[in-house]
Amino acid sequence: MYYGRRKYGNKTVETAEGKFDGRNELRRWWFLQDAEKSGKIQNLRRQVEYVLVPKQTHIEIEHLKTKDKEVEVFDEHPVTYLADFVYEKDGKTVVEDFKGFRTDVYIIKRKLMLYLLGIKIREVKKPAEDV
Numbered sequence: 001m002y003y004g005r006r007k008y009g010n011k012t013v014e015t016a017e018g019k020f021d022g023r024n025e026l027r028r029w030w031f032l033q034d035a036e037k038s039g040k041i042q043n044l045r046r047q048v049e050y051v052l053v054p055k056q057t058h059i060e061i062e063h064l065k066t067k068d069k070e071v072e073v074f075d076e077h078p079v080t081y082l083a084d085f086v087y088e089k090d091g092k093t094v095v096e097d098f099k100g101f102r103t104d105v106y107i108i109k110r111k112l113m114l115y116l117l118g119i120k121i122r123e124v125k126k127p128a129e130d131v
Helices: 023-037 104-117
Strands: 002-005 011-015 018-020 042-053 056-063 068-076 079-089 092-098 121-124
Touching: 011 023, 018 023, 023 042, 023 079, 023 092, 042 104, 079 104, 092 104, 104 121
Parallel strands: 092 121
Antiparallel strands: 002 011, 011 018, 042 079, 056 068, 079 092
16 A cells, blocks of 8 residues: 555555545445445445536637638636545435545535535545445
8 A cells, every 4th residue: 555645634545446535535435345245335436527517618710821710729627526436325326525624626516516416415524434
């Protein structure tokens, strides 16, 4: 396992299962895997991306000697939310984020997830919490 230092004091953990933002997030992953094996949840996934605002583009006209040419210009990157864990429980999709610290950007994205997609993010602070 590799541990790297991060901005908010958590240590990145790299395992054969992938990269995690901290040991508690890795423990949560193991807990959810056990819940899936026992049949409490289904279709467990990590790092699921949701597009909140799509890429914004516009067309510019480039004037050439004999004709005009339309050129697609990419002005803005998309705004996305990357969920830590997503799974199915009792026929419903659950989107989970393991939170040690709520940043302003996260709070805005959480609100956009609810407003635009109707998805309420389940925040988990302790690794061994019930699903």
